[in-house]
Amino acid sequence: MSRRLLGAAALLVFVSSSFAADDWSSTVKFPASEKPVKLFNGKDFDGWEGNTGEGGTQKYFTVKDGVIVARNEKENAPKVSNYLLTKKSYRNFRLVFEGKLAESPMHSGISLWGKKFEKDAEKNSYQGHLVMFPANWGYWDLYRRNSIYQDDGRAKKADNKDWNKMEILAIGHRIRLAVNGQLVADWEDPKPELCEAGPIGLQHHSNSVAQEIRFRGLILSENPEDKMITVEAK
Numbered sequence: 121m122s123r124r125l126l127g128a129a130a131l132l133v134f135v136s137s138s139f140a141a142d143d144w145s146s147t148v149k150f151p152a153s154e155k156p157v158k159l160f161n162g163k164d165f166d167g168w169e170g171n172t173g174e175g176g177t178q179k180y181f182t183v184k185d186g187v188i189v190a191r192n193e194k195e196n197a198p199k200v201s202n203y204l205l206t207k208k209s210y211r212n213f214r215l216v217f218e219g220k221l222a223e224s225p226m227h228s229g230i231s232l233w234g235k236k237f238e239k240d241a242e243k244n245s246y247q248g249h250l251v252m253f254p255a256n257w258g259y260w261d262l263y264r265r266n267s268i269y270q271d272d273g274r275a276k277k278a279d280n281k282d283w284n285k286m287e288i289l290a291i292g293h294r295i296r297l298a299v300n301g302q303l304v305a306d307w308e309d310p311k312p313e314l315c316e317a318g319p320i321g322l323q324h325h326s327n328s329v330a331q332e333i334r335f336r337g338l339i340l341s342e343n344p345e346d347k348m349i350t351v352e353a354k
Contacts (some may be wrong), residue, residue, distance in 0.1 A: 142186070145286050145337025148350060154214065154341035159206060159320070162186040170244045171324070172338045177244070178202075180324050183328035190324035191332040193339065201262075203231055203321030211317035215288045216345035217337040219253055221281075224331035227255040231321035232290055233314070237263060248319045249309075251297055254284055259295065259307060264314070268307075275304035283336075287350040301352035303327035 150156045164183060165172050173179030177197065182189050210232070234248010235301045249268075250260040257275035261268045261312055278284075278299040287298040290321065291313035297305040309315055322335050 143337070144283075145339045148216045148235055148287075148339070149345075150214070150341055151345045154344050156216075156339050156341045157340040159200075159215075159340050160188060160335075163168065165204070165212055167207055169207055170203050170321075171202050173205070181322075186336060188302060188322060188335040188338075189222075189332060190322065190334070191330075192324070192327065193225075193330050194328070197327045197329060197331075198242070199326055200239050200240050201326045202244045202324050203235055203236075204247045204324070205244065205246070205319040205321045207319070209317045209319055210340070210342060212291045212344065213288075213340050213342050214349070215290075215320070215338065215340045216286070216350065217335060217339070218285050218329065219297075220334045221254045222297055222332040222334055224327065224329055225255050226325045226327055226331050226333075227252045227257075227323075228325055228333040229260070229323045231262065231323060232288075232295075232318065233316055234262065235316075236319065239263065242321045246323075248318055249295065249315075250323065251288055251295065251305075253286065254279055254298070255283075257304070259305070261314070261347045265351045268309070269305065271305070274302065275299055277291060277305050278302040285350065287348060289342070289344065289346075289348055291346060296348060298348050298350050302349045303348060329351075 166281035171178045171180040229252040231246045237247035239245040247263045259269035289296040293309040
């Protein structure tokens with residue numbers, strides 16, 4: 121093999137290895153009974169809707185290097201939290217993904233079991249449950265009960281202040297969360313009537329300063345087995 125071909129082959133291996141290192145979600149082994157699908161194709165917002173600049177919407181969500189970036193500057197800071205929403209609704213599911221706070225100490229989160237909601241002229245807000253990270257860890261009931269579960273210290277301890285590897289298991293009226301291999305929350309909603317099928321949303325929080333949160337992975341299986349798959353054995 122020529123030096124040129126060897127060099128090209130080496131570069132291909134390097135690029136592939138680098139990509140694999142940044143794609144933790146794809147390395148997670150789902151149970152054989154589950155059929156995981158990628159909610160995000162790594163290229164565009166096919167299957168999603170929100171403030172992406174299309175249809176006259178504000179441009180808060182973009183795709184860069186296989187990552188969903190939610191960002192605003194001080195000049196266009198949102199007054200109301202808004203969401204990038206799946207066009208499909210989900211009820212019982214397992215979601216594996218990574219999230220990173222890149223700028224400003226503001227939390228973001230994954231919304232579920234609710235609906236697209238208009239608030240103060242923001243048409244891409246959300247009413248329902250929110251699994252918060254990477255600041256103010258806990259669960260929130262958007263536009264209804266507010267705080268419904270506060271971190272007992274486990275999530276804060278598991279937070280690596282970088283790309284946090286997370287698993288959400290939402291079955292019935294129970295939501296479990298694992299962060300970097302540790303089970304950090306296990307909560308059952310005392311009002312199961314509020315746990316309805318709905319889109320999954322990525323939160324871009326209201327603010328008055330520049331902020332940025334990033335998401336990648338986002339692999340989901342419906343009607344999953346009732347067990348966590350990323351929690352490390354002790």
